[in-house]
Amino acid sequence: MTKPIDSNPDPKSPVLRLDRLEVRYPSRTAESDAVVVDGLGCEIARGQAVGVLGESGSGKTSLALAVTGLLPSEARCSMELEILGRPVPAAADERFWRRLRGDTIGMVFQQPSLALHPMRRVGLQVADVLLSHRPWSARSCRRKVMELLDELDLESDIFQAFPHQLSGGQRQRIVLAQALACEPSLLVADEPTTALDRKTEIQVLELVRRLSRERQMALLWISHDPGVLAEITDRIYVMYAGRWMEEGPTESLLAEPNHPYTKLLLDCLPRRKALRSEPLDRRRLTVIPGMAPPASELPSGCRFVDRCPVVTESCGEKPSPVPMGQGRTWCVRAGSTRLGSGP
Amino acid sequence: MSGGPADRAVLSAANISMRYRRGGKLSGSEQIQALDGMSLEVRSGEILALVGPSGSGKSTLARCLAFLERPDSGEVGFQGEAVPWEDVLAMRGLRRRVQLVFQDPARAVSPRFTTEQVLREPQQAWQQRASPQRALDWAQLLAEVELDPKVLPMRARSLSGGQLQRLVLARALVTEPDALLLDETFSGLDLSLQAKLANLVLGLVESRGLTCVLITHNSALAEQLADRSLVLSQGRVVDERSAPDASTGGTS
Ligand SMILES: Nc1ncnc2c1ncn2[C@@H]1O[C@H](COP(=O)(O)OP(=O)(O)OP(=O)(O)O)[C@@H](O)[C@H]1O
Ligand code: SF4
Ligand SMILES: [Mg+2]
Numbered sequence: 001m002t003k004p005i006d007s008n009p010d011p012k013s014p015v016l017r018l019d020r021l022e023v024r025y026p027s028r029t030a031e032s033d034a035v036v037v038d039g040l041g042c043e044i045a046r047g048q049a050v051g052v053l054g055e056s057g058s059g060k061t062s063l064a065l066a067v068t069g070l071l072p073s074e075a076r077c078s079m080e081l082e083i084l085g086r087p088v089p090a091a092a093d094e095r096f097w098r099r100l101r102g103d104t105i106g107m108v109f110q111q112p113s114l115a116l117h118p119m120r121r122v123g124l125q126v127a128d129v130l131l132s133h134r135p136w137s138a139r140s141c142r143r144k145v146m147e148l149l150d151e152l153d154l155e156s157d158i159f160q161a162f163p164h165q166l167s168g169g170q171r172q173r174i175v176l177a178q179a180l181a182c183e184p185s186l187l188v189a190d191e192p193t194t195a196l197d198r199k200t201e202i203q204v205l206e207l208v209r210r211l212s213r214e215r216q217m218a219l220l221w222i223s224h225d226p227g228v229l230a231e232i233t234d235r236i237y238v239m240y241a242g243r244w245m246e247e248g249p250t251e252s253l254l255a256e257p258n259h260p261y262t263k264l265l266l267d268c269l270p271r272r273k274a275l276r277s278e279p280l281d282r283r284r285l286t287v288i289p290g291m292a293p294p295a296s297e298l299p300s301g302c303r304f305v306d307r308c309p310v311v312t313e314s315c316g317e318k319p320s321p322v323p324m325g326q327g328r329t330w331c332v333r334a335g336s337t338r339l340g341s342g343p
Numbered sequence: 344m345s346g347g348p349a350d351r352a353v354l355s356a357a358n359i360s361m362r363y364r365r366g367g368k369l370s371g372s373e374q375i376q377a378l379d380g381m382s383l384e385v386r387s388g389e390i391l392a393l394v395g396p397s398g399s400g401k402s403t404l405a406r407c408l409a410f411l412e413r414p415d416s417g418e419v420g421f422q423g424e425a426v427p428w429e430d431v432l433a434m435r436g437l438r439r440r441v442q443l444v445f446q447d448p449a450r451a452v453s454p455r456f457t458t459e460q461v462l463r464e465p466q467q468a469w470q471q472r473a474s475p476q477r478a479l480d481w482a483q484l485l486a487e488v489e490l491d492p493k494v495l496p497m498r499a500r501s502l503s504g505g506q507l508q509r510l511v512l513a514r515a516l517v518t519e520p521d522a523l524l525l526d527e528t529f530s531g532l533d534l535s536l537q538a539k540l541a542n543l544v545l546g547l548v549e550s551r552g553l554t555c556v557l558i559t560h561n562s563a564l565a566e567q568l569a570d571r572s573l574v575l576s577q578g579r580v581v582d583e584r585s586a587p588d589a590s591t592g593g594t595s
Binding site for chain 1: 390396397503504531532533534535536537538539541542545548549560561563564566567568569570585586
């Protein structure tokens with residue numbers, strides 16, 4: 001068995017360092033594999049919250065599954081991954097990953113209803129996580145669960161409840177309690193709040209942010225919703241068709257995006273001007289014309305080329321990252337011309 | 344849009360209340376007052392948004408306005424008349440005139456059905472009673488929701504989220520309803536898809552002269568799309584918002 005990563009590492013090394021991540025799935029129709037994540041890298045420091053913004057099918061979940069060792073068996077994945085300064089071997093087996101997930105990485109995924117067993121009391125389900133990863137007695141596990149429930153602003157009598165007796169927000173907190181039980185250094189979250197209403201969602205996000213500060217826990221938070229990432233992250237990576245388009249500090253990226261795709265995407269947010277007073281035939285939201293390329297027909301250069309309003313000849317080549325402010329933009333025109341947000 | 348028939352109420356609720364009993368150990372036999380003497384009118388041809396947090400009674404109200412659930416008390420009206428809940432046949436006829444579309448299209452259609460089967464379902468149910476000689480214009484219907492006719496033989500489970508949502512909209516149009524009720528139809532979607540579907544609905548409202556009730560917790564979206572928003576809280580309407588010039592109206 002490979003030696004798992006211990007929990008007492010060099011405090012200066014980032015919690016996660018990822019490079020050259022590639023994820024492919026065998027294609028049912030075409031000869032070659034579908035490349036859904038193509039050469040991504042990022043770094044997350046202690047206590048830092050990094051967001052990944054991307055649309056459906058852009059490869060966000062594949063990214064989250066890759067760094068938690070949970071990709072389905074048919075997926076082919078290569079990457080250079082370091083957790084707390086220690087490389088994860090390419091040949092890491094399931095045992096290695098399970099240990100890593102229990103001790104160092106916590107996860108919350110898209111559908112909370114699927115994560116909980118319907119017939120087991122939720123407090124016990126949180127305790128189960130501790131029992132399988134800590135050499136503690138049932139009693140101390142239980143005490144720890146009570147502490148966690150309190151930390152997550154849940155009443156202690158929730159311990160005895162079954163999942164169906166809880167609201168969506170409460171269920172999501174239970175799933176969080178499971179993920180946080182072993183005090184991970186990194187929490188990977190794949191759209192866990194999408195099913196919640198906005199108010200509950202913001203409560204959960206604020207809670208996680210507070211815990212991440214208190215515990216110096218790093219966050220990798222994946223979402224299609226810029227509003228969510230604005231609440232919780234320090235830095236955002238924008239993903240499109242398996243590649244980064246742009247990354248930078250949350251505030252500047254959302255306020256002044258540099259990449260044409262980010263600009264157009266943020267223009268779709270229903271907030272720019274009050275359309276309500278427009279007559280019906282002129283009342284339309286901004287959209288990005290066209291669709292993302294299917295994984296089988298990816299353009300060789302910039303992935304956004306078919307939909308980009310400011311495309312030029314050199315877009316046929318793969319863009320290299322251009323430093324912009326405190327971030328980077330993967331666009332051949334970045335920094336050269338002022339990019340309009342539309343034609 | 345003002346004056347004349349535009350101001351007639353297509354749908355209305357007069358002082359309706361609805362209470363659910365929530366069982367279970369935690370809550371005992373707690374009563375949930377989902378609707379608490381709610382009154383409102385949906386005017387012909389308008390887009391009315393109902394906004395409010397979860398638990399404010401939005402979905403219960405939607406089911407009442409779609410004649411799927413009868414409130415404990417109060418009256419639901421269609422075209423100015425109280426609906427006859429006891430008259431099962433009449434209610435069946437009314438139900439095709441108001442269509443409710445939910446958030447999760449994957450749950451609304453059977454994954455094994457082909458697109459064509461999904462669309463035939465309401466068509467068959469409706470034609471038996473209404474106008475048997477009328478054939479459905481598939482191409483026209485698919486074009487209206489911007490779906491490629493190639494999807495007709497495809498099974499629902501192989502459609503993308505966007506295609507599925509369009510299919511569910513198309514199915515709602517098969518019975519040629521007067522009103523569409525959209526319950527969080529745009530929630531949880533990518534921004535670009537959300538905007539495309541919202542524009543699609545705006546276009547349908549315009550071209551078909553539909554009345555539309557938009558149920559959402561996203562008040563920014565309501566601000567953009569709807570002529571008027573009603574804010575719900577704890578089973579009541581607590582606020583109404585509209586464009587500053589909406590009362591003067593009269594834009595072309
Ligand atoms: N097991 C699999 N086999 C084949 N293709 C897959 C598999 N899982 C995902 N894909 C494909 O990989 C691409 C990226 O999928 P992924 O789930 O990572 O996207 P996502 O950004 O998380 O999307 P969403 O927002 O819809 O969750 C998609 O085209 C998807 O169809
Ligand atoms: S590289 Fe070219 S196609 Fe891609 S975003 Fe930049 S300008 Fe547009
Ligand atoms: Mg996903």
